[in-house]
Amino acid sequence: MFLTLQSLMTLEIVLKLFLQEFNGLGIVLENRYYGASYPFNTSTTDNLRFFTTEQVIADTAHFAQNVILPGHNATLQAPKSLWILIGGSVPGGQVAFAVKEYGNIFWAGLASSGLTKGVLGYPEWYDPIQKFAPQDCTASLNGIIDKIDTVFANGNANQIHHMKSIFGLETLHDNGDFAQTIAYPLGNPFLYITPTWQEINWDPAVGSSEFFSFCHNVTNPNSPKNITALDYALAPYTDNEPWPNLGNYANYIKKYLIPTCGDVPVNNSACFLQHNQSYWADTTNSLRRSYLYTMCTEMGTYTAAHQDKPSLVSRVLKPEYTQQWCTWAFPPGKHNKIPSTPDLERYNVYGGSNMSAPRLAFVGGEQDVFRDVGFFAVDQGERYSLTVEDAYLHPQMLIESGGHRWDFEALNTGNVWEKDKEPQFIREVHLWELRVVARWIGQWEEREGRGSKRDEL
Incomplete structure (x- = not known):
């Protein structure tokens, strides 16, 4: 049996x-x-x-x-x-x-x-990618993310808006939404929209090579000048240092990721807007909502970036970003309420x-x-x-x-x-x-x- x-x-x-x-x-x-x-x-x-x-x-x-x-x-x-x-x-x-x-x-x-x-934040999701993915790809991403985080930390509103516009995402006002969107090709422990490292499989009939296509695009040495010129567009915000392969990365987001939304604007919850209370408060039965409830109550594994070592995703992605979804999705009821952070001991x-x-x-x-x-x-x-x-x-x-x-x-x-x-x-x-x-x-x-x-x- x-x-x-x-x-x-x-x-x-x-x-x-x-x-x-x-x-x-x-x-x-x-x-x-x-x-x-x-x-x-x-x-x-x-x-x-x-x-x-x-x-x-x-x-x-x-x-x-x-x-x-x-x-x-x-x-x-x-x-x-x-x-x-x-x-x-x-x-x-x-x-x-x-x-x-x-x-x-x-x-x-x-x-x-x-x-x-169960863990609260799970930055280790990205560790196998950091270690085993093509290193010219990960090095490019590490460098770009460091500079993005520098702009988030030290830049003014106009500079942050300019940076987001390079990716075609200037209407995503929440920095966490922007950071998660440009990280979608890498995936995360809960919510993403394109095949990632997790979908690689030894059997091509069931797996996907989209992650490697992403890396090929990010490291393309033959990109036209209008793309490579973007590597210098944000240099004034980082001591005039160029951002190697920024143009390639941004072009991938604009050419392959944004079109997955169809005619829906990027700042819509049907696309990339996650910082939206009404979206998460929808009580319709769904796999996404059930899985989020388990995360919020006992399993955790929230999307998070390493704060003290090289990171493939922006460090604005902290457990608080996902915890906000939990707060919006599951307000206290008459018979039940979720903990302020996951009760990991239950798991x-x-x-x-x-x-x-x-x-x-x-x-x-x-x-x-x-x-x-x-x-x-x-x-x-x-x-x-x-x-x-x-x-x-x-x-x-x-x-x-x-x-x-x-x-x-x-x-x-x-x-x-x-x-x-x-x-x-x-x-x-x-x-x-x-x-x-x-x-x-x-x-x-x-x-x-x-x-x-x-x-x-």
Whole structure:
């Protein structure tokens, strides 16, 4: 039996791979307050009072203990039947929490790129880009951002307006809105509109190379003079120093990003205006609103820039920028109110980046933007399994050069797994996952006295 906890995504190919290999039954369980699982017609602060991570994983346990499926006469309920949870990203974190909290119900779980740690601001989102992206691109952005922040700190209103006009964004009066807009090609932990570093994938059929197109444009050595001349347009505001590749960066924003708004003005909330109370106060049920509520109440991970080292995004992006959205979106109700900042302990009570549980497998990506709020967080140091017993009880795999949930894609044609066509490190993580699951099934059968043995994969 397999239960995949995929609250924010569809059934993944890798789940099909597991089901085929082990003749399992797969169930996709929707997260409360997503999709068709809204208990109310609107998402007011009061109506969202039943939406916590604790309640979400309790849903999973209740479902597993009580499920009855038409056409299946066998006993499916946990813990009498074998249940293995699978999830990626936020659902990956929920898998980890559920296996730890309800280890008497769920036999095992696999968390891919699982978000297991809540933080207030999350500038580490940009660290993999800073480290692994083309360095002429990141160096250009670092330099431009330093100068933008100099103008924000020392410039007058006319100079700031002039700077924004270079990007075609002079009508965005809030500096945070401007900073977030020009950072959209890099993405952020919550809200962006074009494919970014997170959308890079080893399988071009599902991934995007738009981030690299952005870098190619920013570092284009053959730009016409009317573009490169902009590198000097703001020099008077920075001790007459030019801004290398400013023209290329601004041209990308004007040529590729602004047109995504269509005929909507850039200073409209349907485009780039976020500093708008009425926009966030809309109580219509939506994925965006549900995810924001989790961020505002317990998970955090607000968009933020590093304040004391090179930054790819303007340092005006601080946690207060996102917190303002929370205040506007969720005013106190009669029965519920949100904390002034996220109550991170509600999310971190399960162990954060250092959590573990028997038969809980973690898979991560070396270049994943969410790496630092998961099991493989850089500040946790290197992760090793020093004994076979530990490797079996606490399986872990960090995919070299891997991104977000890279193991959740597999080459599959006509329900046939084409493993020999996959890149080596993807193929091997899939084979490793199959070995891990086979071991879990063998342990279950041994405990149940069935004594079944499976061949090594």
